[in-house]
Amino acid sequence: MRCVSLIEVAQLRKVFRRADKKPGLAGSVRHLVERRFVDKVAVDDIDLRVEAGEAVAYVGPNGAGKSTTVKMLTGVLVPTSGTVHVEGRVPHKDRIANARRVGVVFGQRTQLWWDLPVRDSLELLRDMHGLSDADYRRNLERLDATLGLAELLPVTARKLSLGQRMRADLAAALVHTPPIVFLDEPTIGLDIAVKDRVRAFVRELVAEGTTVMLTTHDLGDIEDICRRLVIIDQGRIVYDGDIGTVVETYARERTMHFSVAEAPASLAGIAARLPDAAVAEGPSDAQLDVTFDPAVVSSARVLAAVQAEADVVDLRIDEPAIEDVVRRVYAGELGAGGMQ
């Protein structure tokens, strides 16, 4: 069967069976004789098409089914029902052929042999992928230019910092120059500097024509790299469309959290000074939150308004998180227009 799109997913479903144990020792013992299970639907009949060269952000809260989808696209997991095709192949049936065409990073796991220098792990991958020495060297040079790989090669994997390990793992996933790359939370736990480096690297991949599917929590990753956004929640795709629309509509709001010396008698005074922002009580009396759109009200104006009414001791700004966007989309605020 020849498929039209590079990645085609139809009515894909994955159900995990989980032991249903009552709490405590009694529950564990009881489970030995009376085995009960509950079904957890991780991926619930999703449809997805990705064209060659696309960069897709695949986002959703924890446990939404992102990783499970990626694992079915890479042949790690066998779907419960539905179909998956990557370049016309069924990944779990043709896992090895698929593995030669895709590169995968699971941010929380590593491809590297823990007790060996990074170089040894990469050479093993060279041999697994059947790369010639010339190709291998050329690919390493490319990876070195953006990832600073050379300094990592002689280091034992267990001694790498998290950021270094991620750079080495990216190299391990891409040493065979795969045309399709799945990155599952590649910036998780990294500091800003390394995040920037990883994002720059992924942008470069996309610019070269690699098809990238990026799973993340971090809105920064997405805005930097992808134009298309797919939001999944509780196993269902709730939004699939242009990233600009969502970000402009839902990710513009910032919230400023103020701590004030003395609780103001009423918030009405502040609210009157800021008609375009939402003023709310904070978690305690001496705290208040102002939510606003920086394009309409500047941060400086918000600050000035609050200072005019109260004695500001401290403040903190919350950038919009993708979770907020997801939550709002899921709550139906985006409307059917964005739905597939």
Added chain:
Amino acid sequence: MSAAALLEAAPSGRLPFAGRTRARRSMARTAFRSLVAHQVSFLFGLLATAFAVLSMLYLWRAVLANGPLHGFDWPHMRAYLLVTFVAGSLVSSYVDYRMAGRILQGDVAMDLVRPVGYQDARFAEALGFGVYELGTGLLVAAVAALAFGGVPGPAPGELGAFVVSALLVMPLRFGIVYMSGLVVFWTQNYIGVQAGRIALVTLCSGALVPIAFFPGWAQDVLTYLPFAGMASTPALVYVGHLAGAEAWRAVAVQAFWVVGLWLLGRALWGAASRQLTVHGG
């Protein structure tokens, strides 16, 4: 080279045979290196196996002090014990320990994004670990042999059968260890499975007590089960208790189980991979 050309260059399908051989050799070498990286662990392992083999030798010297039993005199028992010891040190626990750990932690996902068959890769790694295990096993056995006044050489005329039988030990042991490692897909815990597997193999392979000491019915059964081939068969050929056609018949049973366990392992993997649950990352 342009990006498009690079992407175009990425191949598909399986590697040709020569490439697969290179990949396997590389996996074996990597597995070997990962063990050599821990020198202290190596020394402790050596010490532990040395004590195990010494206690077996002292025990059997006492048992045979009053003369031969079931056709074993003391020098041949020494040879038998040392051959079973070396055989028993192969595919001991690195393979399944690593496998089970990675399955339980979900790192098996990383094994599956690589372009190599799962069983194939584990076997290649087992060969790498095996070189290390064989090295330490032979070292301890040689020292023990010297300490106990040497051992007789292999039975003349059975050298061919002994070599073939010895070569079959590793894939045979791999078969059982691989399957026991896969059992964690269902049990979610490996300590009990491994202990059970070690006890079963140690007893039924004649590594603890030669099978000739077992009751008649048990001997008949064990002759056709895969376990004897994991230690007893090469040792009996070495000391000459299995000779001529009988030796080759035992080798044939080994070969049958090598293939049989490989196929069973493959079927078990097919079932296990549907069972696979990888939570998080």
